[in-house]
Amino acid sequence: xxxxLPEGLRRTLRRFAGLSAVxxxxxxGAAVVVALLVGAVMLLGSGYVASCREPALFLAGTSxxxxxxxxxxxxxxxxxxTPVNQALTLQRMTLLIFTGLAFAIPYRAGLxxxxxxxxxxxxxxxxxxxxxxxxxxxxxxxxxxxxxPVGLLAGAVVGGLYGLLPGVLKTRYGTxxxxxxxxxxxxxTGVAVVIVxxxxxxxxxxxxxxxxxxxxxxxxxxxxPPGTRFSVxxxxxxxxxxxxxxxxxxxxxxxxxxxxxxxxxxxxVFGGVxxxxxxxxxxxxxxxxAGLGGGLYVMMVVGRWQVGLPALGFDGIAVSVLAxxxxxxxxxxxLLFGALQSxxxxxxxxxxxxxxxxxxxxGLVILxxxxxxxxxxVGRRLQRQGRLRPxxxxxx
Amino acid sequence: xxxxxTARRWVxxxxxxxxxxxxLRLVVPAGSVPGRxxxxxxxxxxxxxxxxLTVPIAFAALGGIFAERAGVINIxxxxxxxxxxxxxxxxxxxxPWAGVTGPAALWLAFLVGVLVSVAVAAVFAVLVxxxxxxxxxxxxxxxxxxxxLAPFITLTLxxxxxxxxxxxxxxxxPLLSELPVVGPVLFDAxxTVYMLxxxxxxxxxxLRYTRLGRRIRACGENPKxxxxxGVSVSRVRYAGVLISGVLAGxxxxxxxxxxxxxxxxxxxxxxxxxxxxxxVAYLFGNYNPFAAVGGAMLFAGFDSLQLRLQQIGALDIPAxxxxxxxxxxxxxxxxxxxxxxxxxxxxxPYEGEE
Numbered sequence: 001x002x003x004x005l006p007e008g009l010r011r012t013l014r015r016f017a018g019l020s021a022v023x024x025x026x027x028x029g030a031a032v033v034v035a036l037l038v039g040a041v042m043l044l045g046s047g048y049v050a051s052c053r054e055p056a057l058f059l060a061g062t063s064x065x066x067x068x069x070x071x072x073x074x075x076x077x078x079x080x081x082t083p084v085n086q087a088l089t090l091q092r093m094t095l096l097i098f099t100g101l102a103f104a105i106p107y108r109a110g111l112x113x114x115x116x117x118x119x120x121x122x123x124x125x126x127x128x129x130x131x132x133x134x135x136x137x138x139x140x141x142x143x144x145x146x147x148x149p150v151g152l153l154a155g156a157v158v159g160g161l162y163g164l165l166p167g168v169l170k171t172r173y174g175t176x177x178x179x180x181x182x183x184x185x186x187x188x189t190g191v192a193v194v195i196v197x198x199x200x201x202x203x204x205x206x207x208x209x210x211x212x213x214x215x216x217x218x219x220x221x222x223x224x225p226p227g228t229r230f231s232v233x234x235x236x237x238x239x240x241x242x243x244x245x246x247x248x249x250x251x252x253x254x255x256x257x258x259x260x261x262x263x264x265x266x267x268x269v270f271g272g273v274x275x276x277x278x279x280x281x282x283x284x285x286x287x288x289x290a291g292l293g294g295g296l297y298v299m300m301v302v303g304r305w306q307v308g309l310p311a312l313g314f315d316g317i318a319v320s321v322l323a324x325x326x327x328x329x330x331x332x333x334x335l336l337f338g339a340l341q342s343x344x345x346x347x348x349x350x351x352x353x354x355x356x357x358x359x360x361x362x363g364l365v366i367l368x369x370x371x372x373x374x375x376x377x378v379g380r381r382l383q384r385q386g387r388l389r390p391x392x393x394x395x396x
Numbered sequence: 397x398x399x400x401x402t403a404r405r406w407v408x409x410x411x412x413x414x415x416x417x418x419x420l421r422l423v424v425p426a427g428s429v430p431g432r433x434x435x436x437x438x439x440x441x442x443x444x445x446x447x448x449l450t451v452p453i454a455f456a457a458l459g460g461i462f463a464e465r466a467g468v469i470n471i472x473x474x475x476x477x478x479x480x481x482x483x484x485x486x487x488x489x490x491x492p493w494a495g496v497t498g499p500a501a502l503w504l505a506f507l508v509g510v511l512v513s514v515a516v517a518a519v520f521a522v523l524v525x526x527x528x529x530x531x532x533x534x535x536x537x538x539x540x541x542x543x544x545l546a547p548f549i550t551l552t553l554x555x556x557x558x559x560x561x562x563x564x565x566x567x568x569x570p571l572l573s574e575l576p577v578v579g580p581v582l583f584d585a586x587x588t589v590y591m592l593x594x595x596x597x598x599x600x601x602x603l604r605y606t607r608l609g610r611r612i613r614a615c616g617e618n619p620k621x622x623x624x625x626g627v628s629v630s631r632v633r634y635a636g637v638l639i640s641g642v643l644a645g646x647x648x649x650x651x652x653x654x655x656x657x658x659x660x661x662x663x664x665x666x667x668x669x670x671x672x673x674x675x676v677a678y679l680f681g682n683y684n685p686f687a688a689v690g691g692a693m694l695f696a697g698f699d700s701l702q703l704r705l706q707q708i709g710a711l712d713i714p715a716x717x718x719x720x721x722x723x724x725x726x727x728x729x730x731x732x733x734x735x736x737x738x739x740x741x742x743x744x745p746y747e748g749e750e
Contacts, residue, residue, distance in 0.1 A: 176738075373527040
């Protein structure tokens, strides 16, 4: 594929990158607020249509089944109310940071990696398989010390290789990475299901599921009640990794090359940046990070590979967009989306409201963040009114 | 150049498909029982089912072509399909309460489904043209919103899937439908199949020979030149995106009311990636409507083959492997037979006019 598409995108990126940090935080915050307001309207609408025995809210003589304020309160409780809920929120946040990084790094180099989902799925399988194979060979106290690194490495390697593929396709054959990663997502899921069905299916359970990984390889909760699937050391390591990527992007030659390539491809190449090398490297790094996320999902959350893995790869895109594709921004953005996910489960469980409400909020947030111009125009208008008002006050 | 590139691409994909089929024959010897079953699967019924399955993918592809040729990346086409498919079911369920029943209700539901898709397209168009959203991200957002909104509405109104509604059934053309082979496939088909058979050449003609079509293409290649010629780039882009909303809406609404008669809200919804297949189909077809519909047919062909083989349990090949074959074929084809002719100004917001 020609360079035309990325060139066009790059101009968009440049304008995007032209926002100041403060502006970007304001836009992200405003996007979240507007999304929540739209969500409230949706709740009123669906509460008006749905029929229920005890309406939760009366407004202007009409009864509504759902009270948006109560729903959001329940969501907040579901996300942060108890240690168990907090653990779920932090677990999702941790995983989202990984898939978010997998989108953010290539994006800074001017590439759209839509393929985190496929990288995540295949890496999760690689982690499971390697642990199942190695598990019987080691025992005792060394088991954890051997299995945990091996499992994570397997995930990172397979994820990295699956990121290498679109990178090489792009540099060698000019295949547009949006399309190749999109296709590779479909392929990854199919391949994983076939492999599991053929070689690793657990005959005792119905469905496409592998056996469980050895106990020694699961990452145990710490500080949080047993049974919660979240490990504090993992979050600590994740935050270190975020710091590492901030350093990589802002303080190393490779990071400089990535950023320059993303902003001004022609200038970067003229200035001696190896376009192909940076493209392939950033895709490999992205794949490896998504793969680490997949490995962690297995070792910390489910303990096996099964069909219907959550769409964390796609959620990662949303997280990264909200974070302005900045590694450090991924932490608050990941926390917000993690809280939305656990809160969504809570409102479904407690109030019977479809948890897909959260998916709508997610979409609205990134739609608004992708449209900073909207807020700028509103802001300018408010500013103008602000200037007019004192003038009116003086004359009156 | 684009004609020869497209032709080369087709020859290559054809060879690849043949190679796959040849490999299948190695797995399944012709004389064996599964071999005979494979032969019995590829019949007239297969051809009509391929056509039926082609419809939503092909309309998504045609819609995508109009947006992209005008210079707007439209990844959100999947979302257009989802909202129109859902709207159609809801309207068709509610209309009998208002006293409208029978085919009239179905056609009205179809129409409303298309209109809602156009409305979503209009919002998307305003965001990307007027407010210069990042087109890829805005498109992804449209998809994600639809993917959340549709299950939300379905679960609120019905259950995890909607109740079934009637479908159009088939229309048979007198005399022509009695032709051997071609008759039952082409002339005893769902109205949506006829729509596709009409829309494809129409889209090709419109893009190539009408004033709007020429403007749309110019808008994707060199908007500045178009603006210099006194034509509003924004207006042409609005037109391109709205047309894509119409076509995708026909695809989604037609899928519901012409084929499945229900909306499933689980997972990827009943649309299940058909919009994305449409995008891949037009890239494969190099933005040519005929070639894109052919690409859609390639997907549908594999899909239908997989369904039928699964039904009779003929092959010892996992269905998933069959399911990913079209993706592999397309990926290998667009990689090795390069030169997808992407509109030069694709994805670039036009800065010239305020």
